[in-house]
Amino acid sequence: LPPLAAGVPPAPLAAAAIPAAAESDTVAAKIARVADGIASRKEAVLPLPAGEAIHAGFWRRCAANLIDNLILAIPTTIILMIPILGFFVYIGGRWAYFALMESSPAQATLGKRAMGIIATDGKGQRLNLGQASGRYFAGAISCITLYIGYALAGWTTRKQALHDLIADTCVVFETVRPGQPLPTVRPRMPWYGWAANCLLLAVFPIAILAAIALPAYQQYTVRAKVATAMLDADAAKLAVAEAVAAQDGCQAQFTASTNPLVASIRISGEAPDCVVTLLFAADSGTPGMIRGQAVEWQYSDAAVWTCSSAIESKYLPTSCR
Structure with missing residues (x-):
């Protein structure tokens, strides 16, 4: 080895620096971990607070x-x-x-x-x-x-x-x-938003009324059409009553009708138990709930007519319900 110059201290061994470096790294790592923990706590996402400028109504x-x-x-x-x-x-x-x-x-x-x-x-x-x-x-x-x-x-x-x-x-x-500051001013409702709500407020009650009124109106119109067809049956019932009273039997026959809803009116049976049958037309001009259906009246020796039908009672006159 070359001789050291006078007054120059010997250089420290490299091995002596290792513990210091390791200690320095350990301290830095600890500081970094503490800093990360503090930062993560600061950045924790909290639930949204209430507020008129935050939440849509x-x-x-x-x-x-x-x-x-x-x-x-x-x-x-x-x-x-x-x-x-x-x-x-x-x-x-x-x-x-x-x-x-x-x-x-x-x-x-x-x-x-x-x-x-x-x-x-x-x-x-x-x-x-x-x-x-x-x-x-x-x-x-x-x-x-x-x-x-x-x-x-x-x-x-x-x-x-x-x-x-x-x-x-x-x-x-x-x-x-x-990550952005919460707003403090509530945006105004767009005009078309109010228009949409007004439309909803108008349509909703109308829809409810329509749901109630339309079936009731349909029921009324069908019942009115059935009532007009019954007038032809009344004529046949009167003829039967007169024939039974005269002891001429039921006078079985088919009676024509000018009402487009009526397919036929038939008189049948054995006196005094005569039967008048009204058959509704089966074409598209007849309401679906009575299309092709029949109404029967049976006469008795007490001069009383008894009505029966497969048609829903709400479409029939009171005497047939």
Whole structure:
């Protein structure tokens, strides 16, 4: 070895530096782990708070749903015309429309986009397909509760309907995004949102009234047509009563009718038990509930007529019920 210069200390051995380096790495690793733990706690995602500027209310959601159903109306009508298979395609199609769109980057159906709202989980995060599917099928529970489940969106603190509470989801304004400050100003309802709700409020009562009034009107019109046909039968019944009184038997015969609803009126039987049978026409001009059906009156020796028919009693006059 070469001699050391005077006054120059010897260099430290490399092995002596290893413990110090290892100790330095250990301390740095500990500091890093502590820092990561603090940061992760700070960045923990918390549930969305309540707030009018955060959560979409009942009427905005109602308008979005109406828009979605208007969009789906025509394809739904066409699909449901397919026997059996159409029902399953209808169920799968609606699921795909809502679940795929609400789990997409847009986080919204076309109706929700139009109203400026999106679907999220309870922490404001984007839904995955499983969560969106759960939310969609939970909507059946909101339906079978006479739609009260949907109305909960107007009462709960975070504007959640029953299916939102079940699936832990929220419907919020599109300005609510993860990692960004929550909005403090509530967006105004678009004019077409109010128009959609007004349409719904007008159509819904009209639909209820129509569901009640149309069957009642149909029943009334059919009963009126049956009553006019009965007038021809009354003439045949009078002829039978006179023949029995004169001891001429039942005078069995077919009687013609000018009423287009009447196919024939036949008198048969043995006196005094004569029978008058009115047969309604079987063509398309006759209401379906009486088409090809018959009404019978049987005479008795007490001069009383007894009426019977396979036609529903609500379409028959009081004397035949």
